[in-house]
Amino acid sequence: MSWQTLATQLFPGGHDILERDNFLSGTAQVDGRTVAIIGTTEHVPIGIEIALAQAQAILNTVQEHPGRPILILVDTQGQRLRHRDEMLGINSYMAHLGKCVDLARRKGHTVIGLVYDQALSGGFITSGLIASACYALPAATIRVMGLPAMARITKVPEERLTELARDNPVFAPGPENYLRMGGLHGIWQDDLANALARALAECGTDDVRMALGQERGGRLLAQPVAQAVRTGGHVRPT
Amino acid sequence: MSSYLELTARQRIPAIFDPGSFEEFLPPSERIASPHLAQLDAPVSFDDGVVVGRGLLGGHVVFGAAQEGGFMGGAVGEVHGAKLVGMLRRAIDEKAHAVLLLLESGGVRLHEANAGLIAVSEVMRAMLDARAAGIPVVAVVGGSNGCFGGMGISARCANVVIMSEEGRLAMSGPEVIETASGVEEFDSRDRALVWRTTGGKHRYLMGDCQMLVADDTAAFRAAALEAIGGIGNAGLTLEDLLAEQAMLTRRLADTEGLVEPMDVWRKLGVPDPASVPMLDADAFLQLAAPYRAGGQR
Numbered sequence: 001m002s003w004q005t006l007a008t009q010l011f012p013g014g015h016d017i018l019e020r021d022n023f024l025s026g027t028a029q030v031d032g033r034t035v036a037i038i039g040t041t042e043h044v045p046i047g048i049e050i051a052l053a054q055a056q057a058i059l060n061t062v063q064e065h066p067g068r069p070i071l072i073l074v075d076t077q078g079q080r081l082r083h084r085d086e087m088l089g090i091n092s093y094m095a096h097l098g099k100c101v102d103l104a105r106r107k108g109h110t111v112i113g114l115v116y117d118q119a120l121s122g123g124f125i126t127s128g129l130i131a132s133a134c135y136a137l138p139a140a141t142i143r144v145m146g147l148p149a150m151a152r153i154t155k156v157p158e159e160r161l162t163e164l165a166r167d168n169p170v171f172a173p174g175p176e177n178y179l180r181m182g183g184l185h186g187i188w189q190d191d192l193a194n195a196l197a198r199a200l201a202e203c204g205t206d207d208v209r210m211a212l213g214q215e216r217g218g219r220l221l222a223q224p225v226a227q228a229v230r231t232g233g234h235v236r237p238t
Numbered sequence: 239m240s241s242y243l244e245l246t247a248r249q250r251i252p253a254i255f256d257p258g259s260f261e262e263f264l265p266p267s268e269r270i271a272s273p274h275l276a277q278l279d280a281p282v283s284f285d286d287g288v289v290v291g292r293g294l295l296g297g298h299v300v301f302g303a304a305q306e307g308g309f310m311g312g313a314v315g316e317v318h319g320a321k322l323v324g325m326l327r328r329a330i331d332e333k334a335h336a337v338l339l340l341l342e343s344g345g346v347r348l349h350e351a352n353a354g355l356i357a358v359s360e361v362m363r364a365m366l367d368a369r370a371a372g373i374p375v376v377a378v379v380g381g382s383n384g385c386f387g388g389m390g391i392s393a394r395c396a397n398v399v400i401m402s403e404e405g406r407l408a409m410s411g412p413e414v415i416e417t418a419s420g421v422e423e424f425d426s427r428d429r430a431l432v433w434r435t436t437g438g439k440h441r442y443l444m445g446d447c448q449m450l451v452a453d454d455t456a457a458f459r460a461a462a463l464e465a466i467g468g469i470g471n472a473g474l475t476l477e478d479l480l481a482e483q484a485m486l487t488r489r490l491a492d493t494e495g496l497v498e499p500m501d502v503w504r505k506l507g508v509p510d511p512a513s514v515p516m517l518d519a520d521a522f523l524q525l526a527a528p529y530r531a532g533g534q535r
Binding site: 048049052055056059062063079081082083084085086087088089090091092093094095096098099100102103106107121122124125126129130143144145149150152153154156160164168169170171172177178181182183207209210213219220221222223225226227228229230231232234235 | 263264268273290316320323324327346349350351352353355356357360366391395407408409412423424436441446474475486489496497499502
């Protein structure tokens with residue numbers, strides 16, 4: 001879905017989002033409230049410039065509009081794979097973006113992520129995945145990397161991975177699997193404006209993804225292991 | 239001098255923490271392995287490649303973790319990530335003096351892709367929770383597998399990053415970039431270029447790591463002690479992030495058009511950049527001090 005179509009459906013109350021070099025920023029009206037919007041489009045790889053631009057927009061919101069909710073619109077093919085980005089420390093730029101989102105949350109900004117088209121690995125981890133809650137549209141693509149590349153690196157034959165990806169949420173791309181794993185809070189259908197308003201109203205500040213993954217049967221060990229480590233207990237057999 | 243680089247995670251713990259003080263949480267005897275590896279006929283490990291626990295460092299109660307590069311490159315899967323998160327949360331519960339992360343990781347473990355990706359983001363949030371609770375987090379990068387991907391991002395969520403020259407800190411490994419963008423973009427077999435681009439000296443000059451030490455366990459231990467003692471407010475403030483924004487913006491402007499790390503060092507004012515890779519840690523630190531781009535503690 002194009003970001004313009006998305007914005008029309010999400011913000012019937014109007015918006016002033018602008019796109020510059022695949023970077024989206026602006027504000028929108030949701031339920032009579034102004035929400036800050038940042039995001040990316042055209043599956044753009046997240047390089048250092050776009051990570052920095054997103055961080056700047058978050059910091060501006062924290063400085064100038066305390067408490068204003070923030071919506072991160074995610075569409076990226078992942079981190080940019082360039083020597084120069086690595087030389088300049090793209091991991092630091094991404095960490096900085098993540099820290100800015102985290103600061104906003106701690107200062108009382110509700111931060112929601114929405115994968116409206118594509119989300120891969122490095123570009124996702126410091127946007128939607130560091131938000132307080134992340135959602136996706138049903139047709140979104142979410143994955144760590146493509147199966148051919150995964151086969152090359154893990155030395156597991158692609159046919160075997162394809163077979164596993166059919167019904168195993170650990171490998172299979174797509175929002176349904178991320179939902180089962182607890183990585184997504186929900187999938188938005190039909191009335192997007194209503195879904196967003198509800199998400200903003202319901203959003204908490206704790207990281208509950210392990211508990212969600214356990215409840216939904218996609219990630220059975222994370223929660224018991226973290227809990228056993230935290231309390232000095234044992235992992236009960238599942 | 240004893241090298242840190244070649245040690246296993248389990249050898250590093252007693253070399254860095256006060257001897258005999260470390261208590262491991264969910265040790266291998268609990269036999270908790272990844273539930274996802276067996277179906278790929280991949281080997282499992284009963285610590286899932288990470289040791290977590292609580293020990294003493296210079297007499298202070300410090301929580302810690304060590305990733306095992308020898309098991310799947312230290313990559314993060316469901317159990318591995320959950321152990322790190324549980325340890326970080328317990329550090330907050332028990333008001334730890336600090337958290338010390340001995341990182342060595344390729345990032346997300348592709349064998350359990352989605353679980354690993356979510357886990358790494360949970361680790362990041364847990365690290366920032368610890369900092370917000372006033373607990374300093376120190377990351378050490380000196381293992382032979384380096385620190386990449388999501389863990390390369392996580393390292394930069396710590397208060398202080400300590401590296402050796404031989405440590406590498408980055409996002410995508412050179413092989414990944416070479417595969418995606420061609421050998422002319424990044425020649426992964428050019429080892430000198432790989433170290434100039436991702437190694438400790440470059441990261442120190444750029445301000446992405448705050449302390450550089452020789453590849454020596456005693457030096458790492460001393461640096462960890464010094465780092466923890468030197469952190470005032472562990473949490474992040476708006477001012478901290480505005481300063482970081484300014485540093486990262488300046489970096490982009492100052493290096494416009496440059497693609498060779500040595501040219502970046504020259505631009506910083508480093509005399510005779512070609513000599514940098516040859517210097518030992520002490521000589522390098524003396525040379526580098528006036529020219530660092532930022533990132534002071």
